[in-house]
Each structure stands twice: as C-alpha cells, then as structure tokens.
Amino acid sequence: MTQANGLSWFGIIRLGTVQAAIGAIVMLATSLLNRVMVVEYSIAAAIPAALVAWHYAVQLSRPLWGHKSDQTARRTPWIVGGMGILALGAVLAVDATIMMANPGVGAFLLAIVSFTMIGLGVGVSGTALLALLASRVSVERKPAAAAISWTMMVAGIVIAAGVSGAYLDPFTAPRLAIVSSFVALIAFCLAMLALKGLEDKNPVVARPQADQQSASFPDVLKDIWQDKEARRFTYFVFISMLAYSMQDLIMEPFAGFLFEMTPGQSTQLSSLQHSGILLGMLLSGVGGSLYTKRFGQNLKLWIVLGCLGSAVMLAGLSIAATTGATWPLKANVFGLGVANGVFAVAAVSAMLGLASKGVASGEGARMGVWGASQAIAFGTGGLTGAIIVDQLRAFTGEDVTAFQIVFGVEAIMFILAALVATGTKIARPNQSREAMEI
Template sequence: MHAPVSPRERATVAAEERGFGWFGIARIGLVQAAIGALVMLVTTVLNRVMVVEIGLVAAIPAGLVAWHYAVQLARPLWGHGSDRGGGRTVWIIGGVAVLGAGALLATQATILMGSSFVPGFVLAVLSYSLIGAGVGAGGTSALAMLASGVSPRRRAAAAAVTWIMMVAGIVAAAFSVGALLKPFSYERLVLVSGGLALAMLALTVFATFRLERQAGRYGHAAEGGEAPGFKAAIAEIWQEQAARRFSVFIFVSMIAFSMQDLILEPFAGLVFGMEPGESTQLGGQHQGGILIGMIVAGIGGSAFAGRLPGELRLWVVAGCLGSALALAALGAAAMHGPGWPIGINVFVLGFSNGVFAVSAIGAMMGLAGAGRTTREGVRMGVWGASQAIAFGLGGLLGALGVDIARQIMAHDGSAFRFIFAIEAILFVIAAGLALRTTGTSAVPQTGSARDSEVFA
C-alpha cells in the first residue's frame, strides 16, 4: 500500500502544476534565443567588420560593446519597474524591439565609419545605447517572469533549458548569417541585419502571446501587495552573505569568460586568414560547444544532484579548468597558425565554457527567490548588472590588450597568445574562488531550503 499523501504534499504538487510547464519554459527560451541572436550580430559580425574590413583598432568595437554593457547597469531599475508594473510581457517585447532597432543602426554606423569616422562613431554610440537598453529591459523581464512563474524546485532546471535554447539560437543565427554573408558586401550585410531583426521581433511576439497568464505566482509574487522600494530592495540584497560571495566569483569568472568574445573572430582573420563568413561560422562552433557543454552539465547535474557534497561547485570548477586548458591550446595555435585544428580547439573551449556557465546560472536562479521581501525582477536585475560589468570590462580588456600587445610585440600570434594566457590564469583563479565559496544566505527563504545552498 502507498503511504497517504498529506495535505501539504498535495498543496506542493498543486503548486508545481500551476506554474509554467516545460512548453512555457521553452517559450521563454525562444525569447532568450532572439536576444542572443541579435547580440551575436553586434559582438561578432560587426566587431569583425570594424577590425578587419574597415581597419579600426580593436579597442573601438570593444569600447562600444563595453558601453552597451554599461547601459545595462540600469537592469535593477528595469527589473524593479516590471515588478511594480504588474506585467512583464510589454517589457519583453519592447526591449527586443529596441534591441532590433539598435542592431540596424549599429550596422549602418559600422559602414559609415569606413568613410566618415566621426559621424559614424556618434551614430554607433547611440545605437549601442539602444542595444544595451533593449537587452537589459527585455532580458531582465524574461528572467524575472521565469523565476516568479516557475516553482522553486524547477528554477535551476528551467534556467538551464532557457540558456541552452539561447545558445542554440546564437549557433543557428551564426551559421545562417555566416552563410548569407557569402560573398561579403556591405549591401548584403544591411539586408541580412534587417531580416534578422524583423525575424527575432516576430519570434518574440509569438513566444510571449498569452504566456504571462499561464504562469504560476511564487515567492513574493504569490503574496500580492506592493513590491518594496528600490533602495530598500537593493539594501536587502547587499546584506546577504551568499549574494556578496557569489558576486565576487561572478565578477572574476565572467571577465575570463568574455575576454575572448571580441578577439576570437579578429584572431581567425589575422592569424588564420579566414573570410568574414568563415570566422562567423567558427564563432558558431564555439557557441555549439557551449550548447553541448550546457546539456552535459544540465543532465549530469540533475542525475547526481544531492549525491555528492558540493556537486554543483564541482561542475563549476571543472568548467573553469577546462576553459583554462583550451585557452592555453589557443595560445599554441596563435604561434602555429594555419594547419592547427582551430575548429576543434574552439569547440572544446565552448564546451568547457558551457559546463561552467550552466552551473553558475543554476546558482543564480536558485538565489533569485531567496529574499525576505524583494521580488525576482530586481534581484535578477542585480545579477544581470553584475554580469554586465564583468562582460563589458572583460571584452574591453581583451581588445585593448591585443591592440597594445600587437604594437609592442609586432607579431599578431604573440599578441594573441599573451591575451589567451591571461584569460587562462583568470579561469584558474575563478576555479579557486569557487572552491572557497561556501555558506548560505543568512535570511529566511521563500522557496525550498536548497534554494539558498545552490553554491554551498
């Protein structure tokens, strides 16, 4: 005979059924894929065109990308706005629309800089501001909808699913855009950019249609009432020991994670002589590795959850160390040049990045509903802002480092090897931080007890 089910257990099962099912989670994943595809266009294709085709120093596109991350420091405000506004769908669609408009303007600005640098650069600053605002408003609201609409037990798994879909979208867009840009011309670049922007906006509208009404309401979202003021929410989050410790790890690891983003395609062009379409497809191989790494870590983390002490932390450390080894191999590739199995090397780097990323994302989602009174929007905004700082700084440091090293060393391969070595060292430091990052949040939790221990 089966043991009788208690009223509390029945209530828990009912709560699980009220929230997003896997189809609803996948629809939010489509939004993430749309955002990722548009950002890919800016950070890979336009970055490569500025450096290789137009001949600008790598610091210029890196500075523009860093600026779009700086704009995202307002993520907590946008998340707080969606908390208090009572509906997140309009923030999501509006954010993707602004992002698409910014991507189109950035394409025009890139082409204009080739003939008239100052007007083109001014337009680029405006367009990258729109890109940062669109990513921040749309992405934060999508993650907040996920965190507040999925039961606590499903949050980490749901985060993995949506990020895997986001990377899948980036991979598909990279290969598609790379193929459509052959043979390369500025006219073709404008057409491809416009088509991508329209397609991703349409996908977002489709994915969010009547989605919000299907969501459950968990944590403080279920309690109703007014969300706390912005200053009070930020103060509460900063008082949490787990949040502070996790922030240090996120900052260091995401700098390492992002340093190669803006130099990988220029590296392929300058050292291996690849055309724009070829280097974009190489970026797709990197993203494909991230996708498979996320899948492996997601399945492995679920299969062994609770069986090994600090299991999630072990996945993070493995991803960091694997990334360091792959970057060391890229340093060797920089000196070897054509003939090196660059595709395999980049794929392994992506795989290790994916293992690290999905584990860190699981920790982030687990902490999303861990506050006394703060809601998911502002908390996800804080994490997003912290990540944006690291991404912007990492990309800028990588590009500036390459520019300076190329001037000093007068050899492209040596310059790239130097930067890849710095990235590898940062990943090793991040692995050490992950091993030493222990403890739980000191505040009462609104979700399961394990929510506060995802990185302990």
C-alpha cells in the first residue's frame, strides 16, 4: 500500500467544521422542534419522538452509502449531496412544526417527508465524512483528529443552540422560521467552504486493497461481522448510545414542565449541556494523553469513567424531579455533558483506529455499520424515553414520577455500558490488528 503524510492539522479542523455544520442543523430537529411541538403546541411527546426515531431508522442505510463511497474516487460529492438534503429537510421540518399549531394530515405528512430527508442527509454526509477523516489522517494523528472533530461538532451545536435560543424569545412562528432557516443556511455555506479542494489536495494515507474496492455489499458486511473487535465494538456503541439517547428528547420538556423554563431558556439549557460535552472531550484528551502514543493504554479507563459519571449525573436529575427549583439544575446538566464528553472522545478515537483494518470492508462501510448501530440505539432510546414519560404521566397524573423513572433507567444503562466496556477489546490507534488489546 502506498503511504502519504495525511491531512494537516488545518485540514482536520476543516473537516471538523463540516461536522459542526451537520450538528448545528440536526440540533434544530432533535432539540428545538421537539420542545416546540410538545410544550408550545401541546403535541404528545411520542409524536416528535417517533419522527426523530424515523430519521434514525432511515440511517440504517448508512453501511450501503459508506460502501458506495468506498467504490468511488472521491467522497466529497457524497458529503455535499447529503448536506444539501439535510439542510432542505430541516427547513421543511420547521414548516411542518408550524403547521402543527392546527394539526392536520398535511402537517404530519410533511413532517414524515422532512425527517426522512434529515435522516438520509445525515446518513450520506456523515458516513462519507467519517470515512474521509479515517482514510486521510495518519495513524499517529487519529486520536487527536477524533478529539478535534467531535469538539468542533459539539461547538457547532452549542453555538447554534445558544444563538437560536437567544433570538427565539418572545416565541412566534415567524420568528422560529426565520431563525431556523438562517441556522441551516449558514451551516451549509460553512461546510461547502470547508470542503472546497480539501480532498483533491490530500491523498489517502493508505490505498485500499483491491478486494476492498471490488467486494460486494454482502461480503463487506460479512467481513465486518467476522472481525471480533469490530463486532464487540458495535455492541458497545449500541449500549452506550442507548443509555445516552433516552434523555435526549425529554430534557427540554423536563425543564419546561418542572422548572417552567421558556423555549429560549430550555434551548440554552441544551447549549449548556453541550458545553459540558465540549469540556469533557478536552479533559479526556488531555488527561488520557490523547496526543501521545500512550493514549491507547488509557482508552478503556476514560470510557468507563465517562459512563459511570453519566450514571451519577442522571441519578442527580432523578432527585431534581422531586426537589424542583431548589436543585442546581444547570450544574447537574452541565456535569452530565462533561461525563458524556469524556467517554465519547475515547470511543470515537477507537472507531477511527478500527475503521481502516478491514480485509474486504473499507472505511465507509465500517463507519456505516457503527453509524447504523448508533442510529438504532438513538431511535430506540429516544422513542422509548418519550413513550415511557407519556404513559407514566397519563397513568400517575404526575410529571415527577415519570421523569424520575426514565432518568433512573438511563443511569442503570450507563452502568451496564461501563461493564461491557471493561470486557471489550477496543482498537488502539497506533497498534497493529494483532496487538489490539486494552
């Protein structure tokens, strides 16, 4: 295989900018619009949860898009096309949400179409982007690339949530449409600028083997599943993301119902949580010696610490449901974000390390499989959390008990994820396949 130096630090930052743009647009659908449907328009929480779950279901096609991008000379067209579909889908989702002020068949049909586009756009652009990152970054820079890329993605979410939250109050439908459209447009334009000429000037670090380029899609999936490390890592991704996602769709309604926060305030609370994720990623990178060859030795430690820390913070939210306004909610949510960030950056680094180690499967297909695993977990977790909250509120007539139980279940799931991580072999980015073990 021919070797190349790989992307420069500036090139990695440019790809991180595209990640930030994707995160900013997705935030509109999974956070802001969810809150507006449930609180402002009194739609059952299961409706936006089902829409978000559907956009994750669409992402089950990620392995196919990744495999297709493996067989083409350039991944940039896949990223550009996916970003265009994503941005347009987000704008249509805002229109559908506004129409739900007077619910009808048209509003729900448009919502289904728009969330289908969002899922397709994220699946195509996100998978191709991760594959581009894995194939263009040198081995010794992959851990740092994971930290930079995900830190910038979270920064994009934080900025988009903070800015949109600041301009949403006082809430009106026209204001929602204008603010959301500007977020989608600016994010798309930034992504296009960041991608311009990047792939053409940076060849792959290691050329794919011939059988990777000619292998059929079923052979690719078989290759991934027969790889013990890749298969075990898929299990870990599913369990940890399931634990994380159950609170994703109920956090803002929780703040609205029990802490009487406005749409702008609860959106800013979401921004605070993602600020915590950002700090957690930085702490994990520095504390785990992310930029050194010793990172692999500490990888499992930081994953486990992040999972257990998340469990503790979720237990705190269960207490907050009982104590109400006297509980330091902002500090608790920020702490949850920090713990999430700690385990996330280590997990992503492991993902990049495993992506290029297939015999018949390329980076795109492998990233697609892990992306699909995450999508299943997110769709299942988000929908399950919302349905449990809805049903418990209806059965008990209390908001407190409903949110308490969901947060408690999430804490248990994170403990389970930590236990799975302790027995999972995860790729160390600077090791050969035969030497993988932590």
